[in-house]
Amino acid sequence: MEDLLFYLFAFVVIGSASVVVLSKNIMYSAFSLLFTFFGVAGLYVLLFADFVALTQIMVYIGGILVLIIFGVLLTTKITGVDIKSGTTGKVQLITASVVVVIIAISLILLFTNVEWVNQEFVQPNTTIDSIGFAFMTKYLLPFEIAAVLLLIALVGATLIARRK
Amino acid sequence: MSVGLTEYLIVSAILFSLGIFGIITRKNAIMVLMGLELVLNAANINFVAFAKYGGMNIDGQVAALFVIILAAAEAAVALAIVLNIYQNFKHINVDEIVKMKD
Amino acid sequence: MKDYFKNVWLGVWTALIGMRITIDHLFRKNVTVQYPNVHPKDKAGWMDMPSNARNRLYVDMDECNGCNSCARACPVNCISIETVRSVPGDAPPPLASGGKRNLWVSQFEIDFTKCCFCSLCTEACPTGAIVMTTEFEYSSYNRYDLVYNFVKLQNSMSDEKIAEVKEKWAEHQKEKKKEAVEPK
Amino acid sequence: MEEANFVFNMIGENWIAFAIISLLPMIFLLAYALIAILGELKISAFIQERLGPMRTGPWGIIQPVAEVVKLLQKEDITPDSANKPLFNLAPFIMFAASYAGFAVIPFSSYFVPSGINLGLFFLLAVGSLGIIGLLMGGWASNNKYSLLGGLRAVAQIVSYEIPAAMVILTIAVMAGSLDLQEIIRQQSGWFWNWFVFGGSGGWIKIIFLPFSFIMCIIYIIASLAETNRTPFDIPEGESELVAGYHTEYSGMKFAMFFFAEYANMFIVSAIITIIFFGGWNSPFGDFMGGPIWGVFWFVSKAFVFVFLQIWLRWTLPRLRVDQLMYVSWKVLLPFSFVCFLALSLLVMLK
Numbered sequence: 001m002e003d004l005l006f007y008l009f010a011f012v013v014i015g016s017a018s019v020v021v022l023s024k025n026i027m028y029s030a031f032s033l034l035f036t037f038f039g040v041a042g043l044y045v046l047l048f049a050d051f052v053a054l055t056q057i058m059v060y061i062g063g064i065l066v067l068i069i070f071g072v073l074l075t076t077k078i079t080g081v082d083i084k085s086g087t088t089g090k091v092q093l094i095t096a097s098v099v100v101v102i103i104a105i106s107l108i109l110l111f112t113n114v115e116w117v118n119q120e121f122v123q124p125n126t127t128i129d130s131i132g133f134a135f136m137t138k139y140l141l142p143f144e145i146a147a148v149l150l151l152i153a154l155v156g157a158t159l160i161a162r163r164k
Numbered sequence: 165m166s167v168g169l170t171e172y173l174i175v176s177a178i179l180f181s182l183g184i185f186g187i188i189t190r191k192n193a194i195m196v197l198m199g200l201e202l203v204l205n206a207a208n209i210n211f212v213a214f215a216k217y218g219g220m221n222i223d224g225q226v227a228a229l230f231v232i233i234l235a236a237a238e239a240a241v242a243l244a245i246v247l248n249i250y251q252n253f254k255h256i257n258v259d260e261i262v263k264m265k266d
Numbered sequence: 267m268k269d270y271f272k273n274v275w276l277g278v279w280t281a282l283i284g285m286r287i288t289i290d291h292l293f294r295k296n297v298t299v300q301y302p303n304v305h306p307k308d309k310a311g312w313m314d315m316p317s318n319a320r321n322r323l324y325v326d327m328d329e330c331n332g333c334n335s336c337a338r339a340c341p342v343n344c345i346s347i348e349t350v351r352s353v354p355g356d357a358p359p360p361l362a363s364g365g366k367r368n369l370w371v372s373q374f375e376i377d378f379t380k381c382c383f384c385s386l387c388t389e390a391c392p393t394g395a396i397v398m399t400t401e402f403e404y405s406s407y408n409r410y411d412l413v414y415n416f417v418k419l420q421n422s423m424s425d426e427k428i429a430e431v432k433e434k435w436a437e438h439q440k441e442k443k444k445e446a447v448e449p450k
Numbered sequence: 451m452e453e454a455n456f457v458f459n460m461i462g463e464n465w466i467a468f469a470i471i472s473l474l475p476m477i478f479l480l481a482y483a484l485i486a487i488l489g490e491l492k493i494s495a496f497i498q499e500r501l502g503p504m505r506t507g508p509w510g511i512i513q514p515v516a517e518v519v520k521l522l523q524k525e526d527i528t529p530d531s532a533n534k535p536l537f538n539l540a541p542f543i544m545f546a547a548s549y550a551g552f553a554v555i556p557f558s559s560y561f562v563p564s565g566i567n568l569g570l571f572f573l574l575a576v577g578s579l580g581i582i583g584l585l586m587g588g589w590a591s592n593n594k595y596s597l598l599g600g601l602r603a604v605a606q607i608v609s610y611e612i613p614a615a616m617v618i619l620t621i622a623v624m625a626g627s628l629d630l631q632e633i634i635r636q637q638s639g640w641f642w643n644w645f646v647f648g649g650s651g652g653w654i655k656i657i658f659l660p661f662s663f664i665m666c667i668i669y670i671i672a673s674l675a676e677t678n679r680t681p682f683d684i685p686e687g688e689s690e691l692v693a694g695y696h697t698e699y700s701g702m703k704f705a706m707f708f709f710a711e712y713a714n715m716f717i718v719s720a721i722i723t724i725i726f727f728g729g730w731n732s733p734f735g736d737f738m739g740g741p742i743w744g745v746f747w748f749v750s751k752a753f754v755f756v757f758l759q760i761w762l763r764w765t766l767p768r769l770r771v772d773q774l775m776y777v778s779w780k781v782l783l784p785f786s787f788v789c790f791l792a793l794s795l796l797v798m799l800k
Contacts, residue, residue: 004244006167010175017179018201023188026195027589031536033198033561034582035541036179040205043172047216049225050568053573054230056208059232061740062611064201069585071194071243073601075250096188104181111173117220120168126567128628130222131229139226146233153237161244274781278667284765286498292761298501 006046012039026076030069037061051128172213180206193246193256197239206237321402322382323376327422328362329395332369339390344380348373348429353438361393370431371417378404378412456741458558463464471563475552483712485753487514490760497764518705526568526701533590540587541699541706547579548713555720558730558744569630570618573721574611577676580710581607584685587707599694602771603678603685609778610675610682616786619671620793621725624649634729641733646726651800661792666726668786670758673718675778677711679759681766684774719755720748727751 014037023029037060044053158163179202186199208228215224250256298305299305332349349369352358358367387396406412423431461467491513495502528534554569555561566572581604588600624645625633637644640646644668648655675682679695686694696707723729728751730744738747769777 006171010171013175014178017182020178020198020202021182026192027533027536029195029198031539031582031586033201036202036205040179043175043209044212044228047172047212049215050213051227051230051571052208052212052228053258054568054571055229055232057237058571058575058578060201060205061582062575062608063236066585066608067239067243067579068194068198069582070591070601070604071197071246073589073597074247075194075256086166093189096185099188100181100185103184104177107177108174109178111177112170116169116217117219124455127222128568128571129227131225134222134226138223138226139230139248142230146230149237150233153240157244158239159244160241161247164212270780274785277777277781281762281766285761288761288765291499292493294494294499296496296501297499298495300501300504 002046005042009039009042009046012036013043026072027069030065030072033065033068034061037065049127051131167171169217172209172217176206176209176213179203179209191257193249193258194243196258197246200242201235201239202230204231205232215254297400318387319400320398322399322404323381323387324395325374325376325401325416326362327371327374327395327416329365329393330374330416331361331365331393331395332374333370333392335390335392336396337346338389340378341384341386341388342382344377344382345387346373346375346377347371350435352429352431353434356431356434363393364379365393369424370423370428372423372431373408374416374427376414376416379409456558472553472757474561475555475557475702476549476564479549479552479709479713479716482716483709484514484518486712486715486756487517489757493757493760494764496750497761499519509751510592521700521705521708526703527698529591529593529698532592532698534588536586537698538703540583540590541703542583542712543586544580544583544710545575546711547583548710548717548747550576550579551717552713554630555717556634557748558633558728558741559631560741561745562631565629565631567627567629567632570622570633570725573717574615574618577614577717578607578611580673580714583710584695591695591698593698595691595693596697598694599685599691599697602691603695604683606678606685606774606778607676609775610672613668613778613782613786614672614676616783616790617665617672617799620665620786620790623790623794624797630724631727634724634731636726638731640735641728644726644728648796654799655796658792658796661789661796664785665789665793666722668782668789669722669726670725670755671777672782673722674759674762675774677714677718677759679715680763681769682774683768684771715756715759716752719752719759722755723748723751728757740743 012035016032016039019032020029020036023032041053041056041060044050044056108155183199183206185203186202187196188192189194208231211220211224211228211231213224214220215222215228218224220227246256249261255262332347334347334349337343337345337347349370350372352368352370358370360366383398385398388398404412458467461470488511492502492510503513506512506516522670528537551573553564554562554566555570556565556569584603585600588596588603591597622628625636627633627636633645636650639650641647643650646662648658648662674680678685684690686696691697696704699707730741730748732739732743733746750769759762
C-alpha cells in the first residue's frame with residue numbers, strides 16, 4: 001500500500017516536474033508546479049513528516065506558487081492564453097541535456113552505490129512537539145535568524161518592487 | 165521491492181536534474197526561478213528522507229523547514245527583482261540583461 | 267489615533283445596526299402576493315392599491331366637459347375626443363359636480379394598446395373625470411377590443427342624440443352664416 | 451479517550467470502512483448544499499420581505515433540487531479561445547481543495563474522517579490550495595473579467611489569510627494542541643468553557659473576555675473574505691466584473707465552483723464552531739451530550755454561522771478594493787496581534 005502510494009507520488013512529482021521544465025507555455029509550467037509541490041508533500045507524508053508536508057503545501061502552494069503566477073502575469077503581455085517562454089538556442093539545449101543527463105546518472109549511481117547508514121526512525125508521538133522543542137532549544141539561533149531574514153526579505157521585496 | 169532510502173534519493177536526483185535543466189535552458193527569469201524551486205524541493209526530499217532512514221531523526225525535518233523558510237524569502241525577493249527588471253527592460257530574458265544600468 | 271479607533275468602532279457598530287435592521291425584516295410579514303392564485307385586490311383591498319400603481323383608465327362621462335386637456339397631455343396620443351358645440355338654449359346637462367358644460371362629448375376613445383400608464387391625463391384633467399382604476403387584468407385576443415369608447419360604454423349619448431346635436435349645430439352655423447351674409 | 455471512528459468499530463479497519471469514511475462527508479455535503487441553497491434563497495427573500503421560490507413543491511422546498519438538475523443538464527460550454535486543459539481542470543481543483551478540508555473536521559467525538567494531530571494547521575494549508583484553482587480558472591477563461599476577478603480573489607484571500615492564521619495561532623497557544631478533537635475536548639462542559647469565553651479555567655479569564663470576543667469577530671470577518679462572501683465579494687462583484695473568475699463557466703463546471711463555494715462556507719463555519727464554540731460539545735454540560743447528540747450540536751452550531759454569512763450578505767454593501775486591503779492590513783492584523791499577546795498572557799496566568 002505505502003509502496004504503491006510512493007510510486008504514485010514519485011510519478012506525479014517527476015511527471016509534473018518534466019512538464020515544468022519542458023513545456024513551451026509558461027503558464028503550464030507554473031500550474032504543473034502545483035502538482036510537483038503537492039507530490040513532494042505526499043512524499044513527506046510517506047516519510048512521517050506531516051508538519052513539513054503541511055508547511056510545504058502552505059508555503060509553497062499558498063505562497064510561492066501564487067507569487068510566481070503573479071510574477072508571470074505581471075511580466076508578460078497577457079493579451080491571450082498563449083504565453084510562451086523562450087528557450088536558449090539549439091546548441092545550448094543539446095549541451096545542457098547532455099550535462100544534465102550526466103549529472104542525473106552520476107547522482108543516481110552515487111545514491112545507489114553508497115552504503116547508507118540505515119538507522120530506523122524513532123517515530124515521536126507527535127512530530128510537531130519534537131520540532132517545536134528542537135526549534136526552541138537546539139536550533140534557537142537559526143530560528144531567530146530565519147525570523148529576521150523573513151522580515152528583511154519582506155521589507156526588501158516591498159522596497160525593490162515599489163514603483164518609483 | 166520495498167521502498168527504502170534509495171528510491172527517495174533517486175526521485176530527488178531526477179527532480180534535481182530537471183531543475184538544473186530548467187535553470188540552464190530557459191531564458192525567462194521566472195522559469196529560472198521555477199527551476200530553482202525544483203532544486204530546493206529535491207534537496208528537501210533528501211533531508212526528510214534522511215530524517216527517516218538515515219538517523220537524522222527530527223533534525224532532518226527541521227533542516228527541511230529552514231529550507232522552506234529560505235525558499236519563501238528567496239522567492240519574494242527574486243520576484244521583486246524580476247518585476248523591477250521588467251519595469252526597466254520591458255522583458256525578463258536573463259541572457260539579454262547584461263547591463264546593471266540603462 | 268483616536269480617529270482610527272473611532273473608525274473601527276463605527277465600522278463594527280454600524281454593521282451591527284444594519285444586522286439588527288435586517289433581522290427585524292426577516293421576521294416581518296411578507297408583502298409578496300402569489301398573484302395568479304391570490305389577487306392583489308384581495309390582499310390589499312379595492313382602493314388600497316399602492317399610490318404609484320398604474321392600471322386601466324376610467325372616464326366618468328358625467329364629469330367630462332370635453333376640454334381635451336387629457337388628449338393634449340397624453341405623450342403617446344392614445345386619447346381621441348370628438349366634441350360638438352351646443353347651440354344656445356340647448357346646453358348639455360351640467361357636470362355631476364355642478365359645473366357648466368358647453369360641449370357635447372360625442373366620442374371619447376382611449377386606445378389601451380398605446381397607453382403607457384403615465385397618468386399624465388389624470389393630472390391634467392380639470393374636473394377629475396379621468397382616473398386610474400385598480401383593474402389591470404384586461405388582456406384580449408383582438409387588439410380592437412382594447413380601444414375603449416367611453417361614450418358608448420357608459421351610454422352617455424345615444425347615436426340618435428349625437429346625430430341630433432350635430433344637426434342642431436349645423437343648423438345654427440347656417441343661421442349664423444346667413445346673418446353674416448345679410449347684414450341688418 | 452474516545453479515539454476510533456464508529457465506522458471502524460462497526461466493521462473493522464478495512465477497505466470498505468475507509469471508503470465509507472471518505473464518502474460520508476460527501477453525503478453530508480450534498481444534503482447540506484441543498485439546504486444551504488434553499489436557505490440562501492429563502493432567507494434573502496424573507497429579509498427583503500418577499501416569499502422566495504414558491505412553485506416547486508410546498509413552499510418551494512424542492513427548488514434547490516430543481517436548480518441542481520437545471521445546472522447539470524445545461525450545455526457545458528468551453529469558450530473557443532480559452533485554454534482548454536486548464537479551463538477544465540480548475541473547477542476540479544477548487545472542489546478538491548474544499549473537500550480536502552472535510553478530511554479533518556470532527557463531526558462527533560466518534561467520527562472524524564482522519565484524526566491527524568495537525569488538524570487546525572491542515573485546514574489552514576488546504577485553505578490556500580483553492581487559490582490556485584481560482585487563478586487557473588480566471589486565467590484560462592481568456593476573459594478580462596475572469597482574469598481580474600481571479601487576481602482580485604487571490605490578493606484578497608492571501609491578505610486575509612494572515613489575520614486568520616494569527617487567530618488560529620492564538621487558539622493553538624490557548625489549547626496547546628493543533629488536534630481538533632483535543633481542542634474540542636478542552637472546551638467540554640458548560641458553554642462558558644468555550645474559547646470564545648476564554649476557555650476553561652479560573653475567574654481571571656473575565657478580564658480577557660473582550661480579547662477573545664474580538665478574536666472571534668476577526669476570524670469571522672477573515673473567513674467571510676476567504677470564502678468570497680459579501681461584503682468581501684469583490685472578486686465576483688457582478689456590477690463590475692460580470693461574475694468574476696467563473697464568468698465563462700456554465701453547466702456542470704459552474705456547478706462545481708458553486709458547490710466548492712458552499713463547501714467552503716461550511717468549512718469556515720465549522721472552523722469557527724470548533725475553535726471558538728466548542729465543536730460537538732453540548733452547551734449545557736452533560737445535558738444532551740454524547741456522540742450522536744454531538745453531531746446535532748456540531749451541525750446546528752455550524753449552521754448558525756452559515757446563517758450568519760447569509761444574513762451579512764443581505765445587510766452590508768460590497769467593499770471597495772482599497773477599503774478591503776485597509777481592513778485586512780491596518781485593522782484586523784494589529785488587533786489580532788494585540789489579542790494574541792493578551793490571550794497568551796491569559797494562558798500564562800491560568
